[in-house]
Amino acid sequence: LGSSPVTIVVTSEADTWDIDTSPGRGCGHFVEWDKMPEAEGPAQIPRDVLGRPPKELKRLAREGCWAGSHAGRARLYPRLIQRVSCRLVTPDALVYRDVAARLFGEPSVSSHPLPEFLEGCPVPTYCLSPHGVTALKKILICVGALFPDITHSPLLPALAALLLHYSEDEAQCFESLSRLIASNAPHAAYIDQSFLAHQASCMTFGDLASKHCPAAHKLIAGAADNVLEVYSEWLSWLFPGLPFGYAVRVLDVFLLEGQKVLYRIALALLKQFRLSAAPAGPQGSDIKADLQAFVRNIAEHVPVDKLLERAFSIRLFSRKEIWLLHMANRKALVERGITVVQRRPSFHLAVDMQKFSSSTVTAQEMRLIWSWLPERFSLFPPLLLFSTSEDGCSLQRFYTCCEGYEPTVLLIKTTEGEVCGAFLSSDWAERKKSGATSGFFGTGECFVFTVRPEAERYEWVLIKKPELAKAVPRSRQRSPSPAPESPLGSSRDSRSSSPNHLAVPSPQGRGRLSPFLAIRHFLLPSKTASMFMSGSRDGIVIGKG
Numbered sequence: 001l002g003s004s005p006v007t008i009v010v011t012s013e014a015d016t017w018d019i020d021t022s023p024g025r026g027c028g029h030f031v032e033w034d035k036m037p038e039a040e041g042p043a044q045i046p047r048d049v050l051g052r053p054p055k056e057l058k059r060l061a062r063e064g065c066w067a068g069s070h071a072g073r074a075r076l077y078p079r080l081i082q083r084v085s086c087r088l089v090t091p092d093a094l095v096y097r098d099v100a101a102r103l104f105g106e107p108s109v110s111s112h113p114l115p116e117f118l119e120g121c122p123v124p125t126y127c128l129s130p131h132g133v134t135a136l137k138k139i140l141i142c143v144g145a146l147f148p149d150i151t152h153s154p155l156l157p158a159l160a161a162l163l164l165h166y167s168e169d170e171a172q173c174f175e176s177l178s179r180l181i182a183s184n185a186p187h188a189a190y191i192d193q194s195f196l197a198h199q200a201s202c203m204t205f206g207d208l209a210s211k212h213c214p215a216a217h218k219l220i221a222g223a224a225d226n227v228l229e230v231y232s233e234w235l236s237w238l239f240p241g242l243p244f245g246y247a248v249r250v251l252d253v254f255l256l257e258g259q260k261v262l263y264r265i266a267l268a269l270l271k272q273f274r275l276s277a278a279p280a281g282p283q284g285s286d287i288k289a290d291l292q293a294f295v296r297n298i299a300e301h302v303p304v305d306k307l308l309e310r311a312f313s314i315r316l317f318s319r320k321e322i323w324l325l326h327m328a329n330r331k332a333l334v335e336r337g338i339t340v341v342q343r344r345p346s347f348h349l350a351v352d353m354q355k356f357s358s359s360t361v362t363a364q365e366m367r368l369i370w371s372w373l374p375e376r377f378s379l380f381p382p383l384l385l386f387s388t389s390e391d392g393c394s395l396q397r398f399y400t401c402c403e404g405y406e407p408t409v410l411l412i413k414t415t416e417g418e419v420c421g422a423f424l425s426s427d428w429a430e431r432k433k434s435g436a437t438s439g440f441f442g443t444g445e446c447f448v449f450t451v452r453p454e455a456e457r458y459e460w461v462l463i464k465k466p467e468l469a470k471a472v473p474r475s476r477q478r479s480p481s482p483a484p485e486s487p488l489g490s491s492r493d494s495r496s497s498s499p500n501h502l503a504v505p506s507p508q509g510r511g512r513l514s515p516f517l518a519i520r521h522f523l524l525p526s527k528t529a530s531m532f533m534s535g536s537r538d539g540i541v542i543g544k545g
Helices: 055-063 071-080 092-106 130-146 154-166 172-182 194-210 213-222 227-231 236-240 243-256 261-277 287-296 303-314 319-336 363-372 395-402 428-434
Strands: 007-008 110-113 410-412 417-423 446-450 456-459 532-534 540-542
Touching: 007 055, 055 243, 071 172, 071 243, 071 456, 092 130, 092 172, 130 154, 130 172, 154 243, 172 428, 194 213, 194 227, 194 261, 194 319, 213 227, 213 363, 227 287, 236 261, 236 287, 243 261, 243 303, 261 287, 261 303, 261 319, 363 417, 363 446, 395 428, 428 532
Parallel strands: none
Antiparallel strands: 007 110, 410 417, 417 446, 446 456, 532 540
16 A cells, blocks of 8 residues: 555445444444454443543543444444534535545546555555455545645554444545544644644654653663654554554544543553563664564553553643644744655754764763753754853853853763753843842753763653643633744854754744743742742752752
8 A cells, every 4th residue: 555556446335334232243344354353342331421521431431431342333433523623614424425436436447546645654454354445545535635735644544444444334434534634623633634743743752752751761762873763653653553452442532532642552652662671671773663563562561451541640731731842843843944754854963973072971971861852952953052161160151152042951060070960941041030139930841960870850840740730721821823942053153043953032032932831831839830940140050949
């Protein structure tokens, strides 16, 4: 199933699927039942399930309430998807039948290429029969014809294939897929539809993995030359990586909760991968292949119920906060000129391992530090602003060199050879707003770290325990303009903006992103609760207390 032309075998639209409520076979004529795993047990779907409150529905889906009946899923999926808020003009089953008849003819055999947006994307068939595979191709071709704005969507073919297992006919599957594509629910997208959106999702997952799976992240940073490239495959761990029985359980919850569920499952897989890896790390040098092999054989490591339980025990931020992070990453990609399908910049290009030189940290240590940075900043190479060996030990000189740049990384080496430091999200010029007093500024993205004798990162407690603060009510929220907050130059002597570096913000702050994890996004006990930077004539403070 590549991008080359495929022959379409026209099937009769008159076939129907008589859905009964009993578990077992007799559900779909697109499926090879010899390949289909047995239902997990007797159906336990309450008769009034569709009348239950949303929270109750989510709980039932997470617990696998409809995993005991293939027919139960066939009954529920179309009805759940009908509840998805979508654009007013969304192609439905009638539109599909009309377009399919014109494209493929009736009874002749036609030849049509798969849409260009599928180039390079896996098209899994799971348990579909040859007749089902043909139907899948027809559906994807019609999606390409009716949604011309889709330019890249790795998730879409897997969703189409999974839904087709539980659809009465091609038209019903198309309508379900169409509603997910056209969803307009705030901060709850289902399917990325461009290379830019997909890459921003990959970077967002990288940020979440760095925060929520520090042990796995450290393992990957040590084993892979390119951490970003490893995380770029996160979606393929789920689809088509997971076996059908696991993938369809993910789909049960995805239809109710959107893309946030996919982040959760992928993070749980990453945690389990770290637990299952040998003490010295995974065998072999290709960690991407190790991850893919691990996911394919996930049943040997953890049952699906336990995987979901672990996924939902991860305390992620709200959809709003994840959306803020996604928009920040999206803008950084635009600044970097990465908007269409192309190979992502290699990690070692951001920190050139051959040319890197420092008396404070080694190139390998700098690679680890750079992997801790929010992904929208780690796309860009570092620029040296200040060094005591060249600029002396004047604090005022430090401020002068660093003002006008954000974010910055501070590295400190002690006389005993220990190395520590901090990632600082805000411009040091912010300290002037406090006047003579040394007030705090910055955002919750600040963190401190040690490199020697042990490499460890220490972040804001809310990152691991977001339940400690409630999200600001929607009436008080302000949506950010999707622009970056990070200035970096191209060299010590040439600090002007270029396509390869983030621009220095203007004094008025125009074009900057509202900082992620800023104070106004939370209901916190004080205005300074997420501010961790302070500077005066006497010294600097990173942290609190």
